[in-house]
Amino acid sequence: MYLVIGATAHFGRQAVEELAAAGVPVRALTRTPERAGLPEGVEVVQGDLTKPETLPPALAGVEAAFLVLQYGMDVAPLLAAAVEAGVRRLVLLSSGAVVPGADQQPDVIAQYHRDVERAVEATGIERTFLRLLFPAINSLTFAMQLQGGDVIRAPYTEAAFSAVHERDVAEAATRILLDGGHAGQAYDLTGPDSLTQTEQVRILGETLGRPLVVEDLDPEPVREQMSQFMDPAFLAALFDLMAGTVGKPAPVNDLVEQLTGHPPRSYVQWAADHRADFIG
Numbered sequence: 577m578y579l580v581i582g583a584t585a586h587f588g589r590q591a592v593e594e595l596a597a598a599g600v601p602v603r604a605l606t607r608t609p610e611r612a613g614l615p616e617g618v619e620v621v622q623g624d625l626t627k628p629e630t631l632p633p634a635l636a637g638v639e640a641a642f643l644v645l646q647y648g649m650d651v652a653p654l655l656a657a658a659v660e661a662g663v664r665r666l667v668l669l670s671s672g673a674v675v676p677g678a679d680q681q682p683d684v685i686a687q688y689h690r691d692v693e694r695a696v697e698a699t700g701i702e703r704t705f706l707r708l709l710f711p712a713i714n715s716l717t718f719a720m721q722l723q724g725g726d727v728i729r730a731p732y733t734e735a736a737f738s739a740v741h742e743r744d745v746a747e748a749a750t751r752i753l754l755d756g757g758h759a760g761q762a763y764d765l766t767g768p769d770s771l772t773q774t775e776q777v778r779i780l781g782e783t784l785g786r787p788l789v790v791e792d793l794d795p796e797p798v799r800e801q802m803s804q805f806m807d808p809a810f811l812a813a814l815f816d817l818m819a820g821t822v823g824k825p826a827p828v829n830d831l832v833e834q835l836t837g838h839p840p841r842s843y844v845q846w847a848a849d850h851r852a853d854f855i856g
Contacts (some may be wrong), residue, residue: 577637578753579603579663581625581654582644584612586713587669590746591642592618598754605634628653632661640665640753643696647685647810651692655699665702665756667749668693672709672764673817683813693762704752705762706745709817710737710826712767712846715776719854726781726788731795732818733773738766738826741841741849748835763831768840770826776843783847784854795819 578595582588583604595602596615605623606612612620623630625645635641635657643666645651658666671689674681681687689707696703714737718728745765752758771779774790781788799811832840 577601577603577619577639579605579634579638579641580644581605581641582646582669583614583620584608585644586742587711587745587749588642588644589614590743591644591749594746594750595753598750600754603634603638625649625651625654628657631657635661635663637661638663640667642749642753643668645669645692647688648807651695655695658701659699663701665704665753665759666696666699667704667706667752668696669745669749670705670707670762672707673813674707674762676762683816684807684809685813685817702756702759704758704760706749706752707762707764708740708745709764709766710739711745712739712741712843715739715780715846716850716853718777718780722784722786722788722854726786727791728777728788729791729793730773731793731798731815732822733777733790733792734823735818735821736770736772736824736826737776737821738768738770738828739776739843739846740765740767740832741846743849744832744836744840748832751835763835764827764829765831766826766828766840767832768828768842770828771843779843780847780854783844783851 578600580588580592583592584606592604592614596618603619604614607624609620609622614620621634623634641663673686674690681690693705721728777788777790795815799815803811
């Protein structure tokens, strides 16, 4: 049995679909099974990482699990239940902000994810980390702005990312779960190109057939506004990460191809796949 935790999130949902397509038994953990909408044949179970008593039934008989966790989540109960259940392999979706080999990470985002990685390592279960810095789904934040016109307003519009398609991440996780052979590895996954936010918006405009315009915003007022409903330390780390990419091409590698057997999907492909999200 293969378990996906975070099965209704973008990465988790697509991993469930990939595992189901591979013809293996799949179990999906969600707090609201009635709203999961997952493929036929998938065993959908109710569970909540904040309620440890719900976890042992979900982990019973599980050989390998893909962990897609919410930032800030306490993973200790989950990992304890995985050890008790005899899970043999874990694939963790982590962050590309993690600095390898650093005892003290540079910000709260990197520190949280490295702490989770260390907790996974401490279980003794075979593990692999998939680290992402700026996944392509971050562009979905533009969708609400496009409902009111053709102008995208954002800070750091010249920040460059090698945006990763979530389907590539799901395929990579699936191959590792099914095949093994990646014990102890940490893979920084990238897309095929380094693109600034301005270039991403241009591609979205071409996909939508709309003359989109980018307006660069002063970061400080944006951060102040967002801090009213988001953790200020998290925001500071996020904005610092973005600022650090301005004027610098993002790293690009071939790890997606090594893991999946095909080149990573382009941002053009991502935009086409998500066209409906920007016109609904």
